Amino acid sequence: MNKYIDDTKKVILNTYTKFPVVFESGEGNYLIDSNGDKYLDFVAGIAVNALGYNNKEIKDEITKVIEKGVFHTSNLYWHSYELEAASKLINLSKLEKVFYCNSGAEANEAALKLARKFGSKDNRFKIISMNHSFHGRTYGAVSATGQDKYHKNFYPLLDGIIYADFNDLESVKKVIDDKCCAIIVEPLQGEGGIIPSTKEFLQGLRDLADKHNLLLIFDEVQCGMGRCGKPFCYQVYDVKPDVLTLAKALGGGIPCGAMVVSSKADNIFSPGDHASTFGGNILALSASSVVLSKLEDQSFLNEIVEKGAFLTNGLNNLVKKYPEKLLQVRGLGLMQGLVVKCNPFDIINGCLNKKLLVVRAASDVVRFVPPLTIKKEEIEIMLSILEEVINAI
Ligand SMILES: Cc1ncc(COP(=O)(O)O)c(C=O)c1O
Numbered sequence: 001m002n003k004y005i006d007d008t009k010k011v012i013l014n015t016y017t018k019f020p021v022v023f024e025s026g027e028g029n030y031l032i033d034s035n036g037d038k039y040l041d042f043v044a045g046i047a048v049n050a051l052g053y054n055n056k057e058i059k060d061e062i063t064k065v066i067e068k069g070v071f072h073t074s075n076l077y078w079h080s081y082e083l084e085a086a087s088k089l090i091n092l093s094k095l096e097k098v099f100y101c102n103s104g105a106e107a108n109e110a111a112l113k114l115a116r117k118f119g120s121k122d123n124r125f126k127i128i129s130m131n132h133s134f135h136g137r138t139y140g141a142v143s144a145t146g147q148d149k150y151h152k153n154f155y156p157l158l159d160g161i162i163y164a165d166f167n168d169l170e171s172v173k174k175v176i177d178d179k180c181c182a183i184i185v186e187p188l189q190g191e192g193g194i195i196p197s198t199k200e201f202l203q204g205l206r207d208l209a210d211k212h213n214l215l216l217i218f219d220e221v222q223c224g225m226g227r228c229g230k231p232f233c234y235q236v237y238d239v240k241p242d243v244l245t246l247a248k249a250l251g252g253g254i255p256c257g258a259m260v261v262s263s264k265a266d267n268i269f270s271p272g273d274h275a276s277t278f279g280g281n282i283l284a285l286s287a288s289s290v291v292l293s294k295l296e297d298q299s300f301l302n303e304i305v306e307k308g309a310f311l312t313n314g315l316n317n318l319v320k321k322y323p324e325k326l327l328q329v330r331g332l333g334l335m336q337g338l339v340v341k342c343n344p345f346d347i348i349n350g351c352l353n354k355k356l357l358v359v360r361a362a363s364d365v366v367r368f369v370p371p372l373t374i375k376k377e378e379i380e381i382m383l384s385i386l387e388e389v390i391n392a393i
Contacts, residue, residue, distance in 0.1 A: 004034075019352055026053025029371050029378055031357070042370040042382055043357045047190070047222050047335070050249035050291055052371035057293075058252050061286045071283045075275060081285035088292035089260050092231040093244060097266040100280035101257040104221030104247035105136025110259040110274055111184065111217045111243045112140045112158075118215050118268050119181025125159075126180040128214075130166040132192030132362075135184065135219055144184055147192065167197060169204040176208060182215040182243075183208070187233040190222035193362030194330045194337025202239040209242070215265055217243040221257075222335070225249035226372050229305035229333040231295040236332060249372075252291040256284035294372075304372055307379060308333035311368060314383040322390050330365075334372060337365040342393055350389035356382055 004022060022034040029052045030038045044050070051058060065071065065081075073079055086098040099110055112127060119125055129135070131146040142150050143158035146166075151157060162180075165171040166189060183205055189195040209216035218241035223233040225246060230236050232244065242264045247257035257279075278284075294300050308331075315329040315338050327339040340347060344360045351358050361367040370378075 021352070028052050028054070029374050037355055039352075039355045039357050040378060040382055040385070041357045042368045042374075043359045044369055044371045045253065046248070046359060047227065047369040048248045048251075049253050050225060050227075050372045051252050051294065052373045055252065055290075055373075057290045058287050061290050062254070062283055065283050065286045072278065072281055074277065075280060079280075079282055081282050081289065082280045085285045085288045085292060088289060088296065089246075089258060092292065092295055093260050094240070095244060095260045096263045097261050099259040099261075099269070099274070100285070101259070101276045102247075102255045102278050102281070102284075103136070103257045104219075104245065105138040105141040106276065106279075107221060107245035107247050107257040107259050108135045108141040108144060108184070108217075108219060109138055111215075111219075111245050112144060112182075113274055114243060114259070114261070114265060114268050115182035115184075115215045115217065117273060118265065124179050124181040126177070127161050128172060128175055128180060128183045129161055129163055130185050130189070131163050132166055132189055132195065133184075133186055133219075134189070134191035135186075136221075166192075166195065167201045169201055169208075172205065172208060176212055176214075180212060180214055182217055184217040184219060186219045186221075186223060187237060187239075188223035188228060188332055188335060190335070190367075191361055193339070193365045194335065194367055196330065196332055197237065199237050199239070202234070202237045206239050215242045217241060217245065219245045221245055221247045222369075223332070225291065226295045226301060226304055227333055227335045227369070229301055229308055231301070233332065249291060250288050251284045252287045254284045254287045256281070256288050300372070304333050307374060307376060308336070310376055311336055311379050314379065315368075318383070318387060318390060321387075325390055325393060327364075331368075334368070334370060334374065336368045337361055338368070339365050346393050347386070347389055350392065351385060354385045354389065356385045358386075 023031045025032045129144045129146050133146040135141040135144040140158050143161045146163045162175050164175050187197050228236050242262045244260040250256045319326045325342045330337045344366050347366050359367050
């Protein structure tokens with residue numbers, strides 16, 4: 001395994017800090033490494049593998065496409081998969097139209113361009129984003145990301161992005177002027193530390209967007225797709241965006257992104273304004289339709305709410321028991337963060353040694369984003385491993 005990792009390092013650009021594990025297969029909510037060891041997965045490929053591993057429904061659907069042997073035809077032509085997935089997205093979101101792409105950053109690039117075109121007729125171009133936000137690594141998306149650590153060494157960034165404080169409506173009001181065209185926000189901040197919006201904040205943004213004729217963009221790349229117990233996180237708050245960006249779990253493990261827009265935003269782009277060669281890829285959308293069908297199943301969503309409450313309760317019990325090491329639990333549904341007072345990597349590495357996968361968010365949060373198919377018994381196993389690790393620190 002070490003030789004494999006060493007050889008790979010020689011040919012892959014050094015942009016990631018990886019754990020020394022090589023995964024070869026998976027089953028349900030477990031990954032299996034090259035030694036045959038099983039790892040209970042509370043990372044899910046960073047909130048991607050919503051239906052776990054070796055999922056029969058996804059495999060059956062993509063197998064049908066593989067047997068036909070046509071995975072891609074480009075956006076010069078039509079195919080039936082784009083209609084099926086878009087109809088489900090519209091049914092679930094109660095928005096109007098879909099643009100397909102391949103990743104979260106691309107979905108946000110589409111949203112930023114849409115916002116700029118929306119504002120262009122009256123020379124409005126400023127986009128308000130939040131401190132601690134994360135929107136991706138392409139130039140527009142990283143510029144919209146409200147964290148200096150992602151900016152340093154990459155100046156100059158995209159012009160016209162201004163930052164306000166998350167969950168602080170007054171700070172947003174202070175930066176709004178007649179040059180603004182949009183607000184972009186994660187309803188539940190992910191990379192910034194698993195920080196949920198308050199209802200007042202999201203509703204306040206909706207009111208400000210209406211008052212100043214701004215597009216309200218919700219980046220649900222991480223918190224969307226059922227993770228918070230409703231198809232989309234904004235439905236937990238009952239506050240609707242004009243533009244919704246999605247990726248990660250949308251393709252159930254196959255790269256897929258989308259921007260979904262309301263009627264306020266559905267006539268802004270014209271042919272030629274924006275495009276993606278792979279956007280709406282047949283293989284990706286065949287998998288996506290399976291994941292979206294799951295979100296149409298109310299009992300699947302109810303289970304996420306129940307399992308999320310069980311997870312939160314278990315984590316809260318640990319905070320009560322180990323107050324010198326743990327600070328608090330934050331999150332919604334199956335997107336939870338344990339804010340720690342110790343080094344989060346002591347916990348993450350300790351869990352890895354015990355064959356449990358968890359991932360960091362911000363500098364002091366251990367994040368739990370398991371497949372949505374995680375079982376209550378598996379949450380119990382995770383909590384007992386986590387406690388052993390915390391106890392030993
Ligand atoms: C909220 C949010 N937006 C955008 C992105 C970027 O997604 P991608 O890595 O698919 O470009 C991420 C990735 O973590 C994210 O969490």
